[in-house]
Structure formats: structure tokens, C-alpha cells
Amino acid sequence: MQEAPRSGPGSPRSLRQANRKRVLAALADGEVLSQADLARATGLAASTVSALVRELADAGDVLFERRGSGRSSQLIRLSTPPGLVVGLDHGRRHLAAAVAGMDGEILADARMRISDELPATESMVELSALLDRVLAAAGRSRAEVHRGALALPAPVDISSGRLGSTEILPRWGGIEPAALAQDVLGFPVSVHNDTNVGAVGEARLGAGRGVSHFAYIWVSEGLGAGLILNDTLYAGISGIAGELGHTLQRAETGALCRCGNRGCLETVVSTPAVLALLEPQLGRLASFDEVLERIASGDPLCRRVLAQTGRHIGVAVTNLVNLINPQRVIVGGELSSAGEVLLEPIRQMVSQYAIPSAAERVEIVLSELGKRSEVLGAAKVALTEHRVQRMNAEFVDA
Structure with a gap:
């Protein structure tokens, strides 16, 4: 009888990689969870979660925390690599930037007013200068930034990253916001509707x-x-x-x-x-x-x-x-x-x-959070995206 393949779709190794990815995804938003929480979040058996958590801890991907006493007091979180993520909020009459560590802590943020007549490229240059001031306030440098998320006051098509309506933000007509932001800022940037990331900010911090x-x-x-x-x-x-x-x-x-x-x-x-x-x-x-x-x-x-x-x-x-x-x-x-x-x-x-x-x-x-909902939510979105990207890279390399 022919042996089942040891790798490839449906193999034990592939299944283990997929389960590992599910556990990491459950922790990607910076959650600190018990093994029971992880089992509920992933739908995996408790014994499977326990084995995967030990494997991830041995690899340095997750860390254990203890809060209180008893078995349920041992919590799991993703390990914290070096680097930063940034949240960027480009309103019609304001700009805001926030810098966060890889543990999700907001290190510094600032906001400024702009003219609503400012062309897109000029306003992104202003946003870049504001980010430099925020980084300086946090005692950090742009070289440490892994990625950012940009909030815009317009519908954003998530499949293309383009504006869903150029009439709503006419000075951005014909511009790909993510490409412009990356060119000006020098690191990968995703683009989102501002109210969506504001909701994320309130969910995480408000x-x-x-x-x-x-x-x-x-x-x-x-x-x-x-x-x-x-x-x-x-x-x-x-x-x-x-x-x-x-x-x-x-x-x-x-x-x-x-x-x-x-x-x-x-x-x-x-x-x-x-x-x-x-x-x-x-x-x-x-x-x-x-x-x-x-x-x-x-x-x-x-x-x-x-x-x-x-x-x-x-x-x-x-x-x-x-x-x-x-x-x-x-x-x-x-x-x-x-x-x-x-x-x-x-x-x-x-x-x-x-x-x-x-x-x-x-x-x-x-x-x-008041006026900070969008910029802090954008920082949280950038952090989740970076963790998912890192997780996917590890999954491919495994």
C-alpha cells in the first residue's frame, strides 16, 4: 500500500503548520490569552493547543505570563521583537501621527491643522515632517519603523487600496494613496477608511x-x-x-x-x-x-x-x-x-x-479617545498587519 505524503496539502506537517498559524493569528491583535481562550478562539482541541504553545514557546514566538494563581493564570502572548509601527490620520483639515512599540504601547502622538486646499503630495510631505517630530519625542528613529497604516476620510476599496469615490476626496483623484505614502515615508503603508480604524481604536483602547x-x-x-x-x-x-x-x-x-x-x-x-x-x-x-x-x-x-x-x-x-x-x-x-x-x-x-x-x-x-480614535486605531491596525505578515513569512519558511 502506498504511504500518505509527509508534506503537501493534507499531510500531518501541513496540518500542524495550519494549526500553528491559527494559534498565532488568535494572538496577532496583541491579545494575552489562556490556553482555554486559544482553544475557543481556534476551535482546536485543548491538547493540540497545549502542544502547539510549547512548540511556539521553544521557538521564541510566544511568551508566558502569570497573573494570579492556578492553572488559568498562565497566559500566552506573542513575543515582542524590536522595531516600531506608526498610525497616520490624514483628515480634510488635520494630520496626526502616532508611534507604537511592537508590544502595542503608544509611545508618542501629535496632531496639527492643515488647509483643505493642500494637494495630496504636499500634505503627505507635511505628514512625514510631523512623523519625524513624533519619532523624536519618543526618542526613536524612522529606521526602526516596520510599517504604517494611513486613515483617509473617504471609502477605501480594500481589494485595490484605491479610493472608492474620488468625488469625496477630489485632491486625491488619480493617486494610489498607499504608493504615494510609501514613496514619501520610506516604509510599507496600508490605507483604510478613517472611521473603520477609529472603530478599531475604540475597540482596543476606548x-x-x-x-x-x-x-x-x-x-x-x-x-x-x-x-x-x-x-x-x-x-x-x-x-x-x-x-x-x-x-x-x-x-x-x-x-x-x-x-x-x-x-x-x-x-x-x-x-x-x-x-x-x-x-x-x-x-x-x-x-x-x-x-x-x-x-x-x-x-x-x-x-x-x-x-x-x-x-x-x-x-x-x-x-x-x-x-x-x-x-x-x-x-x-x-x-x-x-x-x-x-x-x-x-x-x-x-x-x-x-x-x-x-x-x-x-x-x-x-x-x-476623542480626536485620537483614528490615529491610535491606525497604529493598532499597522501592528496587527505586521504580525500577520511576520506569521505568514514564518509559515512559508517552516
Whole structure:
């Protein structure tokens, strides 16, 4: 009788490599897990996980930690190699950069304002200079950076890395963002929708910690949603899921949106929309900070306009609650600085119009990371991507 092949698909060696990869993938986000956690996460038998963990520890790929006493107190995490990853956030009027060690610790981050007239190449040069300042603040150098992740305020097609709509970010039309970033920065860079990485930031470091199902709503110059479902970012088949600002309100008669359609929610819910509503009475306001100052002093007009904006958001959040039944909705972005003035009307709309059993279970809260959600989330995404790349390289070499 012919012997079964010892290598190749379906062989014991191939199966062991695949199982090893599953264990490493479960740890790739920086999780510290027990062997029982790993067995649940991978679907592997406890004895298989135990043998694989010993093998990975012997190879230096994982380390053991002890917390408390008893068998369940021995936890496993990936070993920490030297080097850095960076998170980059390129907004319409701001840039931000964050530097993280390979253990996931954020070492330094900074943010600056830019003109929304700046061409893509010039703004990337500005972002490169900002990164140098952040690296200097952390006492580190660019030579240590393995890779970065760049957040952009536009839909990003995950299959191609290109913008899903050039109308939304016209100064990036015809440009491949990842190629431009890599050319300017000198290391590999992946590109993502900013609200998606903001959701990752809240999941790892903010108001989404310990929550398996939540929506992160970002309301600033635009409106988007990042969806965490079953502890995993849901981006859709091409990465466009969560474009809440471009859901239609009045398709035929609404205001023209920057995406080219009419009547998108973003035309009535954004910082420019709020400032435009206030301008006839208050004149041209320099920024949303002036609105916040007026709200703090009790200005009834500003409070009324923000409450109206909250109700518009509340309609969209109600639809979202009915569609995905989340445990939590986290509201971030510039408009969230208005706090309960914005949040309470959202809660009222959800309470009134969502399916009661869904409305009773959902919490609507403010972001804990504020303006840092996107840049810190991008750093976490870069770290996970680097670990997966490293894991895949080891799997091929094995």
C-alpha cells in the first residue's frame, strides 16, 4: 500500500503548520490569552493547543505570563521583537501621527491643522515632517519603523487600496494613496477608511473595550460608521460598509452632496452643515469651537441647532440599531464635543423609534479617545498587519 505524503496539502506537517498559524493569528491583535481562550478562539482541541504553545514557546514566538494563581493564570502572548509601527490620520483639515512599540504601547502622538486646499503630495510631505517630530519625542528613529497604516476620510476599496469615490476626496483623484505614502515615508503603508480604524481604536483602547458588537459613529466634516461585529471589524465585500453619511434622506430634492448625489444625510449632519445653519443669525463663524463656547454659555440657538442635528443622527442610528442590534453605539468626531446636547436627542430618537427590545439593550455613549480614535486605531491596525505578515513569512519558511 502506498504511504500518505509527509508534506503537501493534507499531510500531518501541513496540518500542524495550519494549526500553528491559527494559534498565532488568535494572538496577532496583541491579545494575552489562556490556553482555554486559544482553544475557543481556534476551535482546536485543548491538547493540540497545549502542544502547539510549547512548540511556539521553544521557538521564541510566544511568551508566558502569570497573573494570579492556578492553572488559568498562565497566559500566552506573542513575543515582542524590536522595531516600531506608526498610525497616520490624514483628515480634510488635520494630520496626526502616532508611534507604537511592537508590544502595542503608544509611545508618542501629535496632531496639527492643515488647509483643505493642500494637494495630496504636499500634505503627505507635511505628514512625514510631523512623523519625524513624533519619532523624536519618543526618542526613536524612522529606521526602526516596520510599517504604517494611513486613515483617509473617504471609502477605501480594500481589494485595490484605491479610493472608492474620488468625488469625496477630489485632491486625491488619480493617486494610489498607499504608493504615494510609501514613496514619501520610506516604509510599507496600508490605507483604510478613517472611521473603520477609529472603530478599531475604540475597540482596543476606548469605549469599545470588552464589547463584542458596537457601531462607532464619527461626525465631523462628514459622517461615517465603523462596525465591530463579533469582535471583528466589518468592512463589507470591498471595504465600503459604514458610509452612513451617504445614506439618502431626500434623494430628489435634497442639497447636493460632495459625493455627487443629492439628499445625503451628510448634507444636514456635519460641522459645515451646523455652521451654515447658524450663519444667517450669527454671521460667519471661524470654527466649531465658537459653537462649543456658545453652548457652554447657554446660547439657546446653538443648543437648538445641535439638538436638531442630534435628531437627524438619531434617525440614522435608529436604523442602524434595528439592522445590526449592537450592544453599544459610540459617538466621536468634532460634533461629539457638544456632549449630552448632541447625545440626548440621539437617545430619544432611538428610544422612540427603534424596536423596543433592541433599544432597551443598546448604550449610546461618547468616544473615550476623542480626536485620537483614528490615529491610535491606525497604529493598532499597522501592528496587527505586521504580525500577520511576520506569521505568514514564518509559515512559508517552516
